[in-house]
Amino acid sequence: MKTGRAGWFGLLFCASWPAHSAEWVGETVREIAAAKPGVFHHLDASGRNNLAVSGASVGLVWEDNRAGAPGCYLALKPGGSSEFREFPFGQGECFEPALAALDADRFVLIWEDAGGVQSALADAAGPGPATRLADSGGQGNVTFHTQFGAHAAWSAPDGRWRRVWHAPLRIEGKRLVAGAVRPADAAPATDDQTFPALAASAQGLVLAWEDRRHGHTVILGSASANPDAATQTWSPPARISGNPTGAAQGNLGRGTGAMRPALARFGDRIAAVWLDKRDFLSGYDVYAALTGKDGDKLNFAKDRKAQDSFGDAIAQWHAAPAGNERGDLILAWDDDRDGSSDIWLTRLNGADYGENFSLPAAAGPGRQSDPAIALDADGNLHLAWIERSGEDTTQVRYMRWPLPPAK
Numbered sequence: 001m002k003t004g005r006a007g008w009f010g011l012l013f014c015a016s017w018p019a020h021s022a023e024w025v026g027e028t029v030r031e032i033a034a035a036k037p038g039v040f041h042h043l044d045a046s047g048r049n050n051l052a053v054s055g056a057s058v059g060l061v062w063e064d065n066r067a068g069a070p071g072c073y074l075a076l077k078p079g080g081s082s083e084f085r086e087f088p089f090g091q092g093e094c095f096e097p098a099l100a101a102l103d104a105d106r107f108v109l110i111w112e113d114a115g116g117v118q119s120a121l122a123d124a125a126g127p128g129p130a131t132r133l134a135d136s137g138g139q140g141n142v143t144f145h146t147q148f149g150a151h152a153a154w155s156a157p158d159g160r161w162r163r164v165w166h167a168p169l170r171i172e173g174k175r176l177v178a179g180a181v182r183p184a185d186a187a188p189a190t191d192d193q194t195f196p197a198l199a200a201s202a203q204g205l206v207l208a209w210e211d212r213r214h215g216h217t218v219i220l221g222s223a224s225a226n227p228d229a230a231t232q233t234w235s236p237p238a239r240i241s242g243n244p245t246g247a248a249q250g251n252l253g254r255g256t257g258a259m260r261p262a263l264a265r266f267g268d269r270i271a272a273v274w275l276d277k278r279d280f281l282s283g284y285d286v287y288a289a290l291t292g293k294d295g296d297k298l299n300f301a302k303d304r305k306a307q308d309s310f311g312d313a314i315a316q317w318h319a320a321p322a323g324n325e326r327g328d329l330i331l332a333w334d335d336d337r338d339g340s341s342d343i344w345l346t347r348l349n350g351a352d353y354g355e356n357f358s359l360p361a362a363a364g365p366g367r368q369s370d371p372a373i374a375l376d377a378d379g380n381l382h383l384a385w386i387e388r389s390g391e392d393t394t395q396v397r398y399m400r401w402p403l404p405p406a407k
Helices: 008-015
Strands: 030-033 051-054 057-064 071-077 085-089 095-101 107-113 116-123 131-134 138-145 149-158 161-172 175-178 193-201 204-211 218-224 258-266 269-276 285-290 317-323 329-335 342-349 367-375 380-388 394-402
Touching: 030 057, 030 071, 051 367, 051 380, 057 095, 057 107, 057 394, 071 095, 071 107, 095 138, 107 138, 107 149, 116 138, 116 149, 116 175, 131 149, 131 161, 131 175, 149 193, 149 204, 161 193, 161 204, 193 258, 193 269, 204 258, 204 269, 218 258, 218 269, 269 317, 269 329, 285 329, 329 367, 329 380, 342 367, 342 380
Parallel strands: 051 095, 138 193, 258 317, 317 367
Antiparallel strands: 030 394, 051 057, 057 071, 071 085, 095 107, 107 116, 116 131, 138 149, 149 161, 161 175, 193 204, 204 218, 258 269, 269 285, 317 329, 329 342, 367 380, 380 394
16 A cells, blocks of 8 residues: 555555554455457546445446447446446447446446437346436436435536536336426526536535636535425535636636536535646645535535645546445545556545555556545445556456545
């Protein structure tokens, strides 16, 4: 396990983790989608929701061009099985699939294909019948909560601009049925709204997206304390990212950028994470904001940088959060602080983020990038990523790693 720069710091940090115990060793790394010349794999779900754990089952979705055009694929490992089974889905060209855990070892999928924005249930037998949510659009995201059910969000053109839309999803047998489609922001769009992300806690539903209404990208969010198909209302959009609006340093534009929000529930709270360029000379940094512990459980507190100082001088990419019922929260991304792209992680310990660390299987020679993560109820970290070899081929890899006890 690496942490920050190699050397004395790494040795001190590793000493605080019980690495001597075999129970902290992750399972064998699995090759989910093999490297083939000319085939490129993408883990590009809006909200970085390419990976989910439902009960004892693991689901992973991605896009690749093995058939000569972009196609979507689902890999499922049912509970009790040690192997993944692969299922293609989507009609025609298929892009940016995402999924969320449902009940009873099932998942809900969303993707963009030749028929528009589509959604479906999936279980051990694979994806069920598709339900069209919109004739055009993409960047879909889904979530499920036992109290509020399943929900979908996506972005689609609305006149000159792209706009974020939402619909509740009702389950009827093997099929999903979409409820009323509503915009995330009732006011007409004045610039693009893109890359939505959804999460739900016992307090309600949160929707975040990338927004350009201020002339530069910021992360906005809305909440609904009554996510019911008939009565749902969204709060007016509120700023989540603190990147300032106004002239950027050096008089470069109206402000710095924030992009690609992702959300995760941990305990009864929600974490938002994104890439933020307010320190624009070093590229994007990982920033995060958390909802309140007490009364304001749908309102985000002030954001802050989540990566440690060893990552400050270089850019971070593909930030993803994962949480579980017992309140664990992990953030992941990739950066090249050690000379090549590796997967880096940090853990929320009380009020602070711990020192960054990497796992041997997702670091070192080659390029490891595009992490997708999930935490199960027992505290196991599930990690998928893209590995690029020296021959410029890619493969999708997966591993499970038990979290050490929190400090």
